[in-house]
Amino acid sequence: xxxxxxxxxxxxxxxxxxxxxxxxxxxxxxxxxxxxxxxxxxxxxxxxxxxxxxxxxxxxxxxxxxxxxxxxxxxxxxxxxxxxxxxxxxxxxxxxxxxxxxxxxxxxxxxxxxxxxxxxxxxxxxxxxxxxxxxxxxxxx
Amino acid sequence: xxxxxxxxxxxxxxxxxxxxxxxxxxxxxxxxxxxxxxxxxxxxxxxxxxxxxxxxxxxxxxxxxxxxxxxxxxxxxxxxxxxxxxxxxxxxxxxxxxxxxxxxxxxxxxxxxxxxxxxxxxxxxxxxxxxxxxxxxxxxx
Amino acid sequence: xxxxxxxxxxxxxxxxxxxxxxxxxxxxxxxxxxxxxxxxxxxxxxxxxxxxxxxxxxxxxxxxxxxxxxxxxxxxxxxxxxxxxxxxxxxxxxxxxxxxxxxxxxxxxxxxxxxxxxxxxxxxxxxxxxxxxxxxxxxxx
Amino acid sequence: xxxxxxxxxxxxxxxxxxxxxxxxxxxxxxxxxxxxxxxxxxxxxxxxxxxxxxxxxxxxxxxxxxxxxxxxxxxxxxxxxxxxxxxxxxxxxxxxxxxxxxxxxxxxxxxxxxxxxxxxxxxxxxxxxxxxxxxxxxxxx
Numbered sequence: 382x383x384x385x386x387x388x389x390x391x392x393x394x395x396x397x398x399x400x401x402x403x404x405x406x407x408x409x410x411x412x413x414x415x416x417x418x419x420x421x422x423x424x425x426x427x428x429x430x431x432x433x434x435x436x437x438x439x440x441x442x443x444x445x446x447x448x449x450x451x452x453x454x455x456x457x458x459x460x461x462x463x464x465x466x467x468x469x470x471x472x473x474x475x476x477x478x479x480x481x482x483x484x485x486x487x488x489x490x491x492x493x494x495x496x497x498x499x500x501x502x503x504x505x506x507x508x509x510x511x512x513x514x515x516x517x518x519x520x521x522x
Numbered sequence: 523x524x525x526x527x528x529x530x531x532x533x534x535x536x537x538x539x540x541x542x543x544x545x546x547x548x549x550x551x552x553x554x555x556x557x558x559x560x561x562x563x564x565x566x567x568x569x570x571x572x573x574x575x576x577x578x579x580x581x582x583x584x585x586x587x588x589x590x591x592x593x594x595x596x597x598x599x600x601x602x603x604x605x606x607x608x609x610x611x612x613x614x615x616x617x618x619x620x621x622x623x624x625x626x627x628x629x630x631x632x633x634x635x636x637x638x639x640x641x642x643x644x645x646x647x648x649x650x651x652x653x654x655x656x657x658x659x660x661x662x663x
Numbered sequence: 664x665x666x667x668x669x670x671x672x673x674x675x676x677x678x679x680x681x682x683x684x685x686x687x688x689x690x691x692x693x694x695x696x697x698x699x700x701x702x703x704x705x706x707x708x709x710x711x712x713x714x715x716x717x718x719x720x721x722x723x724x725x726x727x728x729x730x731x732x733x734x735x736x737x738x739x740x741x742x743x744x745x746x747x748x749x750x751x752x753x754x755x756x757x758x759x760x761x762x763x764x765x766x767x768x769x770x771x772x773x774x775x776x777x778x779x780x781x782x783x784x785x786x787x788x789x790x791x792x793x794x795x796x797x798x799x800x801x802x803x804x
Numbered sequence: 805x806x807x808x809x810x811x812x813x814x815x816x817x818x819x820x821x822x823x824x825x826x827x828x829x830x831x832x833x834x835x836x837x838x839x840x841x842x843x844x845x846x847x848x849x850x851x852x853x854x855x856x857x858x859x860x861x862x863x864x865x866x867x868x869x870x871x872x873x874x875x876x877x878x879x880x881x882x883x884x885x886x887x888x889x890x891x892x893x894x895x896x897x898x899x900x901x902x903x904x905x906x907x908x909x910x911x912x913x914x915x916x917x918x919x920x921x922x923x924x925x926x927x928x929x930x931x932x933x934x935x936x937x938x939x940x941x942x943x944x945x
Contacts, residue, residue, distance in 0.1 A: 399575035440605045441582070441589035463576070466938050629893075654936060656747055715828050716822035726890065727865065729864075734856065745858070746863045
């Protein structure tokens with residue numbers, strides 16, 4: 382139990398460090414705003430680069446933001462864990478200039494699989510998307 | 523019926539044009555390699571920018587590539603259509619330098635909802651991910 | 664607004680009546696325990712009939728229970744609405760004799776699509792499954 | 805490799821035997837029509853019992869049929885495997901008297917997770933639903 386806590390604290394510290402030099406985080410300008418046991422909050426500002434042929438924010442960018450929160454939250458509990466499945470529901474569009482926040486909570490973290498939920502909101506607290514995912518621990522004991 | 527065909531041809535031409543100046547396509551270096559009635563093929567080269575804290579390609583990038591093929595294929599049949607749901611299964615990892623191809627086929631294109639499937643492979647034809655999505659036509663008659 | 668409220672109240676009353684003579688509800692012994700605006704609670708007792716070749720409760724039965732809560736909650740707001748997509752995450756197994764409860768809340772009910780979430784727990788409040796689904800209104804105005 | 809083949813043949817034989825006395829199969833009148841390495845075909849006749857308050861076939865029954873093919877196909881390769889996630893897209897309605905067929909193919913069967921796809925058609929070959937799922941092997945080596 383104490384060992385378990387220590388390991389989680391180590392994961393959290395290690396992930397926080399990694400996040401500062403993570404190529405994709407810097408490329409997509411995603412910021413790890415919070416990280417704790419089974420929880421991560423990641424923010425992103427919607428720029429012109431993220432607009433698609435409809436003239437609205439590309440869904441893939443919303444999914445990338447959700448996935449980033451998912452990756453950090455899952456790996457805080459079991460490192461290394463990789464995504465097996467990820468599913469996103471688009472509720473409302475995001476507009477240029479929006480500041481989006483993705484919050485992920487791990488609902489179940491098992492020996493063989495984990496399950497997490499993500500909520501994405503904009504700067505006004507409006508729900509933009511909900512996402513869910515399954516993770517697989519790589520080193521199982 | 524002839525009208526239907528004309529409308530699809532118009533959509534395809536218009537989308538091809540848009541793709542050349544689409545901000546997200548140029549930002550993520552995704553290329554629309556093929557577009558026809560209910561089908562799209564999009565390619566992307568995996569660069570260092572797309573690596574995550576595990577030192578492997580970020581899942582969100584794979585989803586973005588799949589979503590791009592999905593958006594073009596769906597909108598070739600019914601324009602404008604937006605994604606309501608998107609789900610991805612990660613089968614194998616993508617490595618730096620990989621040239622990924624996403625192919626999307628619309629399985630059902632209804633008045634109220636569409637359903638599509640996407641296959642992502644690498645330059646050796648290896649299956650990297652499978653994805654599925656639901657689209658909603660915005661202007662329903 | 665008042666009309667909207669009236670319509671929802673009518674839907675709720677009509678669905679409650681229907682539920683008493685619904686073939687699948689009686690066949691699977693699912694009971695509509697609560698129904699209000701955008702919310703439904705359905706219960707089911709796990710019997711020997713629902714066991715599979717592993718000797719545990721068949722996943723399809725868990726999904727059927729979740730789907731029933733989903734159908735009632737969605738249709739309370741917009742009738743008739745049909746499911747376009749349904750996704751279930753299995754968290755813990757259900758055992759013979761368990762009394763399961765599925766609660767569904769509609770997260771978004773739009774003109775063209777709805778999105779709902781379902782939680783299934785057992786008699787001890789243990790989380791058994793989480794599910795999400797997309798509905799399509801059949802008569803759009 | 806020979807061992808692997810032997811194990812799969814053993815799984816297939818054992819599952820075929822189980823299917824004859826499986827409570828849920830007999831309760832829902834699902835029949836295992838074919839079972840081979842990573843593939844299963846299950847059939848079901850739609851009866852009055854399966855109708856819902858809309859007067860159409862309950863989606864949960866379609867999911868149960870899909871799940872049954874999924875369970876057999878997955879367990880033919882790795883036994884015991886359990887479902888972690890299952891997702892269904894409803895393409896067309898099923899009517900009373902329809903004879904539905906669910907075919908499941910395992911796309912990936914890994915040490916830590918499996919991924920499968922299911923197609924449900926009616927007696928005329930019309931596509932009724934598509935489903936996908938993730939399985940987790942219980943005894944990992």
